[in-house]
Amino acid sequence: MDAPEYSITTRGLNLWYGQFQALVDVSLDIPARRITALIGPSGCGKTTLLRCFNRINERLGYVTTRGEIHVLGRNIYAPDVSLLELRKAVGMVFQRPNPLPLSVYENVVFGLRLHHRRGELPRARLDAAVEQALREVGLWNDLKDRLDTPATRLQLEQQQKLCIARLLPLKPQVILMDEPCSALDVNGTRAIEELLFALREHYTLVVVTHNMAQARRASDECIFMLLGRVIEHRRTEDLFLNPRRPETAEYIEGRYG
Amino acid sequence: MSETPLETLRRHRPRWDRVGERAVEGLIRLCGYSAILFVLGIFLFVFREGAPLLPKLDWGRVLLSPEWYPTSRMHVRYGVAAMIAGTLSVTALAMVLAVPFGLGAAIFVSEFCTGRVKETLKIVIELLAAIPSIVWGFIGLSVTNRLIQTYLPAPVGLNLFNAACLLALMSVPIIVSIGEDALKAVPDSYREAALALGATRWQTVYRVLLPAARHGLLAAVLLGVGRAIGETMAVLMATGHANQFPRSLFDPIRTLTATIAAELGETAVGSDHYRMLFVIGLMLFTITFIVNLLADLAVRGVRNKTG
Structure with missing residues (x-):
């Protein structure tokens, strides 16, 4: 087996919300083209960590970050890094599906419109991008005749798939997902999980989940966090079958959390 | 116990x-x-x-003629066309000044500033709304009057432009506070969605927030219009109160409201002149009613969209 290639590495990452330290000395290597699940009880910092990778945490003015994060080999806190380029390469899917209040079509091409001048986007290019992105998430057949409907009228599962689809025209390499199934029912969850496996071929996926069974089913590697620290990071089946640390064992047995 | x-x-x-x-x-x-x-x-x-x-009343005359001679011995005429033109032109010009300014301020307060700056701005803007209109009129008479005469090619400083500036300043606080509410009502998830796709803050504003909040922003503008149409004291003092169709920005004009304020005290109760001033009141009532109705429909549009 060839050496693993890492999409995201962090070294000594610390993060404070005001006085409260939410991440403590996080050092991780997240492999490319794998599904990595972040698990842990509420408030353990898994969502915070995820939101560091595209620096969307910084929206809140009171966040202080120390340490290094390299995404795709670049230090994302280097002064010459463009936030916009970073966010093009690192897409994000949120807990509640949040399609923009636009049509399905405009949601998918939204990213292209942000990053290109009007003249660079002939209709044919947009059409092609929409079809490709919707095919990739399995929505094309359902929605190809309804591209003009407002995205907020779709079913939740379709909305969440659309939220994934709208990342794709920007050709991201990493997709961050913050509990992408927590607003969905069983069928929606299954559909999204199947989609994760399909996307794994081309993208690095980092998925925060509250649902241990989901982490077990739908991830290659698993990172267990507690109180802002990474407790254990191993291949998913190893972590669940013979956890090394007692905290991990107790958590996956459901003794707390 | x-x-x-x-x-x-x-x-x-x-x-x-x-x-x-x-x-x-x-x-x-x-x-x-x-x-x-x-x-x-x-x-x-x-x-x-x-x-x-x-x-x-001969309504054709009333609505189309600028001849307002309510106390003429020989031939009383109640033409309010020039006053309607005065009211509409001063309101329109006020909105031309106030809408970009007010919406810009609303966007700034809601999206671009945080913490203490935001709180301070909101308080100051509300303070602007609390200034009595007679004070605005006084400023119009003494301050802007002189400024306009000195720096602009206007023979008189009390004119359409002067009053429109004051009305703009009076409507801006309404537009800002209602506009800010409308922007604040846009779910934060839309902002995060746009930012996570690499949108700049300004792109987020004009591609996502403005369309999402458009009904609320329209309501803000219409309420500002209502404020400007109904204002009396400041326009009475700053317009020059000359009953004529405005031909340039710097012509003195007269508004419906100012006419009532200036003349009602000098009429005999029950006289035709007295009653005519009340008819003007009815016209104002109708105009503001329509504007408020439009604002209400605009806000209802918001609920239907998000609900």
Whole structure:
């Protein structure tokens, strides 16, 4: 087996919300083209960590970050890094599906419109991008005749798939997902999980989940966090079958959390 | 004392509850209905005072002629066309100034500043809304009047432009505070969605927030219009009060409201002139009613979209 290639590495990452330290000395290597699940009880910092990778945490003015994060080999806190380029390469899917209040079509091409001048986007290019992105998430057949409907009228599962689809025209390499199934029912969850496996071929996926069974089913590697620290990071089946640390064992047995 | 608190509750609470609850409910209901009562009452009063003249008016003349000679011995004429033009032009110009400024400020307060700056700005803007209109009129007479005469090619400083500036300053606080509410009502998830796709803050504003908040922003603008149309004292003092069609930005004009304010005290109660001023009041009523209705429909549009 060839050496693993890492999409995201962090070294000594610390993060404070005001006085409260939410991440403590996080050092991780997240492999490319794998599904990595972040698990842990509420408030353990898994969502915070995820939101560091595209620096969307910084929206809140009171966040202080120390340490290094390299995404795709670049230090994302280097002064010459463009936030916009970073966010093009690192897409994000949120807990509640949040399609923009636009049509399905405009949601998918939204990213292209942000990053290109009007003249660079002939209709044919947009059409092609929409079809490709919707095919990739399995929505094309359902929605190809309804591209003009407002995205907020779709079913939740379709909305969440659309939220994934709208990342794709920007050709991201990493997709961050913050509990992408927590607003969905069983069928929606299954559909999204199947989609994760399909996307794994081309993208690095980092998925925060509250649902241990989901982490077990739908991830290659698993990172267990507690109180802002990474407790254990191993291949998913190893972590669940013979956890090394007692905290991990107790958590996956459901003794707390 | 062997009673437990629970028994005390059982014995005393229900009666108090029932009486108190009813009294408060009745009082609140009265407050609610009184608003309708007052509006209807005012309308009826204005209508009653103006009504006897209504059938006697030649409406073509009234609405199309600028000739306002209510006290002429020989030939009384009640043409309000110039005043309508004055009211509409000063309101329109005020909005041209106030809408970009007000919406810009609303966007800035809501999206681009945080913490102490935001709180300070909001307080200052609300303070701007609290300045009495007579003070604005005074500023129009003494400050902007002189500025306009000195720096702009205007023979008189009391004119359309002067009054429009004051009205703009008076409507901006309304546009800002309602516009900010409209922007604040846009779910944060839209902002995060756009930012996570690499949108700049400005792109987020004009591609996502403005379309999402458009009904609320329209309502903000219309309420600003309502404020400008109804304003009396400041325009009476700053327009020059000359009954003519404005031909340039720097022409003195006269508005419907200012006419009522200036003349009502000098008419005999029950005279035709007196009644004509009430008819003008009815016209104003109609205009502001339409504007408020539009604002209301705009806000309703918001609920239908998000609900």
